[in-house]
Amino acid sequence: MTETAIESKKRAQSRVAMKKIFSYILLTLFGVSMVIPFLWMVSTSLKEPGDVFTYPPKWVPVPIIWENYPKAWNAVPFARGYMNSIFVAVTVTFGQVFTSSLAAYAFARLSFPGRDKLFLGYLGTMMIPGAVTMIPVFILLRKLGWIDTYKALIIPSMFSAYGTFMLRQFFMSLPSDLEDAAKIDGCSLFGIYTRIILPLSKPALATLTIFTFMGSWMSFMWPLIVTNSMELKTLPVMLASFQGLYTTDWTLLMAGSIIVLSPIIVVFVLGQRYFVEGIRLGAIKG
Numbered sequence: 001m002t003e004t005a006i007e008s009k010k011r012a013q014s015r016v017a018m019k020k021i022f023s024y025i026l027l028t029l030f031g032v033s034m035v036i037p038f039l040w041m042v043s044t045s046l047k048e049p050g051d052v053f054t055y056p057p058k059w060v061p062v063p064i065i066w067e068n069y070p071k072a073w074n075a076v077p078f079a080r081g082y083m084n085s086i087f088v089a090v091t092v093t094f095g096q097v098f099t100s101s102l103a104a105y106a107f108a109r110l111s112f113p114g115r116d117k118l119f120l121g122y123l124g125t126m127m128i129p130g131a132v133t134m135i136p137v138f139i140l141l142r143k144l145g146w147i148d149t150y151k152a153l154i155i156p157s158m159f160s161a162y163g164t165f166m167l168r169q170f171f172m173s174l175p176s177d178l179e180d181a182a183k184i185d186g187c188s189l190f191g192i193y194t195r196i197i198l199p200l201s202k203p204a205l206a207t208l209t210i211f212t213f214m215g216s217w218m219s220f221m222w223p224l225i226v227t228n229s230m231e232l233k234t235l236p237v238m239l240a241s242f243q244g245l246y247t248t249d250w251t252l253l254m255a256g257s258i259i260v261l262s263p264i265i266v267v268f269v270l271g272q273r274y275f276v277e278g279i280r281l282g283a284i285k286g
Helices: 003-045 068-075 078-109 115-127 130-144 150-157 161-172 177-184 189-200 202-217 221-226 235-242 250-285
Strands: none
Touching: 003 250, 068 078, 068 235, 068 250, 078 115, 078 150, 078 161, 078 189, 078 202, 078 235, 078 250, 115 161, 130 150, 130 221, 150 221, 161 202, 177 189, 189 202, 202 250, 221 235, 235 250
16 A cells, blocks of 8 residues: 555544544534533522522522422422323323324235325324314313313323324334244234234334323323313423412422423433434334
């Protein structure tokens, strides 16, 4: 190898290294920008009310007011809100993953008249804003007598065009040889779905589970509309009670926000491996 070729190779390696360094710097800055609001929320939750808007701002409050957390917990019935949010989020997540996987299996693996047109029509519902369908769905639930019940909180959220689309794309990337072998052995369609499709789709199912749980846990507008009694309100709705018409107790509001966000952080940390794997596999196979 000539000296010129060696220098060209070194310059190319240097450019690649600089690109990597630049990418890492950008990602680090982006990550810091995402963490700063959370750190400020934690800092505010530990301050006295008069120290929230002091200038220059204090990142480390002195003194640290740990009493804000029990005050926030006792200000509204957070225990009841936790029970409601856990029940609603878990039920919606299970129902949405189940219905989405069934529909995705039908659209990806079964052949029936009008399958593609039906899928495109179902996919088209993703272009309709939720605010447009909110009032008709509310009127329908009122006629059914489901307002201010768990049915109104759970059943409308158990079906997802996005979840069906995502799982369908993943199911279509799976090899069909195992299904053919299962059919030869006499396995039913539902048996193929439960014994072959679902075990091979754990990353995609885990990704949809995380997205659905987080969305259901943090849902605010729909629970606010369909619930009237405090016994059925979820955590985001209860959290809004800290904001008054004229004043807002920012320290208790931030403390309550930490209480509400804690399960979401735990779920994401525990499921991050499947979440990242699902994105990676989807990017490769898509």
